[in-house]
Each structure stands twice: as C-alpha cells, then as structure tokens.
Amino acid sequence: MTIGGKDRGDPAKVRSASGGRSAVAARGSRLRLGSILGFEIDIDHSWFVILFLVFWSLSRVIFPERAPALGTGTHALMGMVATVLFFASLLAHELSHALVSRAKSIPVEGITLFIFGGMARTTREPDTPRDELLIAGVGPLMSLALAGLFWALGRVATGVGAGPAIATVADYLALINFALAVFNMLPGFPLDGGRVFRALVWGATGDRTTATRWASNGGRWIGTFLMVLGGLQALAGAPLGGLWLAFIGWFLRSLAQMAYQQHVVHDLLSGYVAGDFMSRDPVVIDAGVSLEVLVADHFMRARYGGYPVVDGGVLVGLVTLEDVKAVPRARWASATVGDAMTPLAGCVTLPPDAEMTAVLEAMSAAGAGGRALVMDGGRLAGIISASDIARWVQRAQWMLPIGARSSARGNRIGSGHGEPGGGGRGDHVGVGRP
Numbered sequence: 387m388t389i390g391g392k393d394r395g396d397p398a399k400v401r402s403a404s405g406g407r408s409a410v411a412a413r414g415s416r417l418r419l420g421s422i423l424g425f426e427i428d429i430d431h432s433w434f435v436i437l438f439l440v441f442w443s444l445s446r447v448i449f450p451e452r453a454p455a456l457g458t459g460t461h462a463l464m465g466m467v468a469t470v471l472f473f474a475s476l477l478a479h480e481l482s483h484a485l486v487s488r489a490k491s492i493p494v495e496g497i498t499l500f501i502f503g504g505m506a507r508t509t510r511e512p513d514t515p516r517d518e519l520l521i522a523g524v525g526p527l528m529s530l531a532l533a534g535l536f537w538a539l540g541r542v543a544t545g546v547g548a549g550p551a552i553a554t555v556a557d558y559l560a561l562i563n564f565a566l567a568v569f570n571m572l573p574g575f576p577l578d579g580g581r582v583f584r585a586l587v588w589g590a591t592g593d594r595t596t597a598t599r600w601a602s603n604g605g606r607w608i609g610t611f612l613m614v615l616g617g618l619q620a621l622a623g624a625p626l627g628g629l630w631l632a633f634i635g636w637f638l639r640s641l642a643q644m645a646y647q648q649h650v651v652h653d654l655l656s657g658y659v660a661g662d663f664m665s666r667d668p669v670v671i672d673a674g675v676s677l678e679v680l681v682a683d684h685f686m687r688a689r690y691g692g693y694p695v696v697d698g699g700v701l702v703g704l705v706t707l708e709d710v711k712a713v714p715r716a717r718w719a720s721a722t723v724g725d726a727m728t729p730l731a732g733c734v735t736l737p738p739d740a741e742m743t744a745v746l747e748a749m750s751a752a753g754a755g756g757r758a759l760v761m762d763g764g765r766l767a768g769i770i771s772a773s774d775i776a777r778w779v780q781r782a783q784w785m786l787p788i789g790a791r792s793s794a795r796g797n798r799i800g801s802g803h804g805e806p807g808g809g810g811r812g813d814h815v816g817v818g819r820p
C-alpha cells in the first residue's frame with residue numbers, strides 16, 4: 387500500500403495556523419541511516435513498529451502457512467530476508483520519485499521511512515502537469531517492475547529446483563510490490579494515483595486549484611472508505627488488520643485535507659511580493675548587547691519574537707527567542723547577542739520583489755526561526771515572520787474567494803496560474819502493510 391506527505395520545522399507553523407493539520411507522521415525524531423545516490427536516508431522512530439510487525443507476521447504467520455514443510459528457524463530466516471527486501475523495495479519506490487524530482491530541478495531534502503512506509507521529501511511542487519505526472523507515475527511503475535522481477539525470480543528458483551524457501555519469499559515480494567503499485571495508483575491525493583489524477587485534470591483544464599480540490603476530495607473519499615472497511619474487518623474477526631487499515635484511512639484523510647489547505651495558502655499568496663508583507667524598518671539590536679538586556683528590554687516588552695542584529699551599523703544576523711533559549715540562563719549576563727544569534731549566512735534573505743510563494747518555500751526549506759530578512763541593495767528593508775503570514779492567510783481565507791484570486795491578481799501583477807511552484811510541498815509517501 388501507499389500514502390504521502392509531511393513537513394518539518396517552522397513552515398508547519400504557517401500551514402497549521404492556516405487551518406491545515408500538522409498531525410502527520412515523522413517530525414523531529416529521525417535517525418540517519420546513510421545516503422544513496424546523494425539522497426539522505428533516515429528513519430522515523432515509528433518505523434520500528436512496522437519493522438517488527440512485518441517480520442513477526444512473515445515469520446510466524448505467512449511463511450508457516452505457505453511453506454508448512456519448513457522449520458521454525460527457516461521461517462525466521464525467510465522472514466528476515468523478506469523484511470529487508472520489502473523495505474528495500476519501498477526505498478526503491480521512493481528513490482525513483484527522488485531521482486525524477488531531481489531531474490526536474492525540484493530539490494529533494496531526503497527520504498524517510500516511517501510507520502506507513504516511505505516518503506521522498508521535496509521542498510516544492512512540480513511546475514507543470516507533465517513533471518507532476520512523471521514524478522508521481524514513476525513510483526508505482528517502479529513497484530510494478532519490482533513485482534515482475536521477484537515473480538521471475540520465483541519462477542527461476544522453482545525451475546532450477548532451489549526448494550520452496552526462495553520461491554515463497556520471492557512470490558510474497560512480488561505480491562506485496564504489486565499491491566503497493568495498485569494501492570498507490572488509487573486516484574486520491576496524496577497517493578501517487580491522486581497526483582497522476584491531479585496532473586491529468588490540471589493538464590486538461592489548466593486550472594490547478596480545481597485539479598487539487600478534486601484529487602484531495604478523492605483522497606478523503608478513499609480514506610473514509612478504508613476507515614469503514616477497516617472497521618468492518620475488525621468486527622468480522624480480524625482486529626489487527628482492520629485497525630491497521632482504518633488507521634491508514636485516517637492518515638490518508640488528514641493528508642488529503644492538509645494538501646488542499648497548503649494549496650489554498652499558496653493560491654492566496656501568489657501574486658504578492660515580500661515588500662507587501664514585511665514589517666518596515668524593524669527594531670535592530672546591537673551584537674554587543676548582553677542576552678539579559680535583550681530579554682529585559684525587548685523580548686519582555688514587545689511582542690516580536692526575533693530581531694535583526696547589527697554590528698557597527700552593518701547587518702550581521704538574526705536573534706530569536708529560540709536562539710536565547712538555547713543558551714543556559716546562567717550565561718545570559720555574560721553572553722552577547724552576537725554569541726547567540728543566527729549569523730546572516732544562516733538566515734533567509736530576500737529582495738523586496740521576491741514572490742511570496744518563493745518566500746514561503748525559502749522559509750520552509752531553512753526553518754530559520756520562521757523569519758525572513760528583506761534586503762534592498764545591501765540595506766535591511768524589513769522582516770517577515772511566519773506568524774504574520776499565518777494571520778494574514780487566516781483572514782484572507784474567509785475574505786477572498788479561492789481560485790478567483792490568483793487569476794484576478796495575475797492581471798494586475800503579471801503572474802497568474804502556472805507560476806512556478808504550485809501548492810506547497812510535493813512529498814511522495816509510500817505506505818506498506820504486511
């Protein structure tokens with residue numbers, strides 16, 4: 387089976403404040419595994435649950451049923467091999483998304499394995515329906531190819547008389563990869579099939595918002611259907627499998643809803659530039675000021691959660707509440723703002739005419755305290771915070787009609803539909819089940 391989409395750090399603030407749900411998997415608790423083809427691979431702690439469940443059900447239930455003549459030790463060994471190859475298959479599915487994304491100049495942050503499968507984390511969505519079709523479609527194709535490969539391996543093993551162990555494992559892997567391909571092709575966001583569906587509607591109508599709404603409605607219907615099906619299955623005497631299915635359905639539903647929210651935020655923001663959103667001429671702090679003074683005179687007196695830092699009149703960085711919290715309280719008297727701040731190189735800096743959709747992407751990718759510094763020819767012109775954007779989006783959502791917005795504004799500013807980088811992130815998730 388398969389599913390898809392999540393994000394991390396401060397960008398989530400923008401989205402969740404806009405009504406989107408951040409109740410998704412995998413945040414902040416990941417272990418790094420290594421890298422393949424230049425992509426960072428990590429695993430969420432929740433993944434160990436599915437690792438255990440897959441291994442246990444294979445070696446204790448599925449293989450003993452399918453190859454009863456073999457001993458418990460052999461079943462355990464088969465379970466181990468099949469589990470490793472199952473997760474390798476998931477990884478190959480995600481790698482195929484990541485490779486095509488990279489070929490289409492969409493940055494890939496990495497690949498994460500989590501309780502429902504895997505996901506390729508990208509920072510933005512494809513620019514054209516064609517790119518979306520290719521990036522989404524390649525995953526199920528990869529799973530289908532793997533199914534064929536394992537099926538052929540099983541036939542060869544049987545043909546040369548290699549005994550039932552290899553053929554049983556290969557047949558299982560063929561079946562699970564086939565199931566992955568089919569499930570992922572269901573036409574609901576955020577499944578790959580939902581993205582393919584969206585790309586087709588988007589390509590046919592030229593209207594990305596409508597396409598996103600249809601695909602996300604599809605995802606909600608599929609999610610609801612799986613929840614009902616899982617509930618019935620649980621009542622019919624398969625509690626574990628039923629609950630698992632219902633859980634996946636619920637996960638799909640929340641992701642579908644969130645994906646549409648992200649798109650709406652993007653649609654509302656498109657056509658605006660950084661200069662429209664920034665707080666002009668913000669209060670700046672001298673790098674030599676102690677943290678104690680910073681807290682007493684600024685953080686405790688004004689509502690701002692971050693300030694640009696200057697040294698001899700030159701902008702050198704940004705200091706936020708989070709930066710201060712990272713320094714032990716006992717050192718606040720001696721440590722300076724310059725010690726605690728995020729240096730300019732680590733901050734998001736943009737010109738006043740940067741598109742707001744690009745600002746959001748940059749803030750999302752950097753996660754630097756949820757703030758961007760607006761620079762006009764080397765001079766600090768203003769500051770943009772994630773919470774300012776979130777408040778504006780919340781207001782705009784019930785004051786402005788969705789969809790009509792960007793085309794109307796497009797006439798004014800000269801960019802409408804089809805601007806680069808559609809609706810938020812483009813993560814591709816693949817979900818598996820033993």
Ligand SMILES: [Zn+2]
Binds near residue numbers: 388480525578814816
């Ligand atoms: Zn996929």
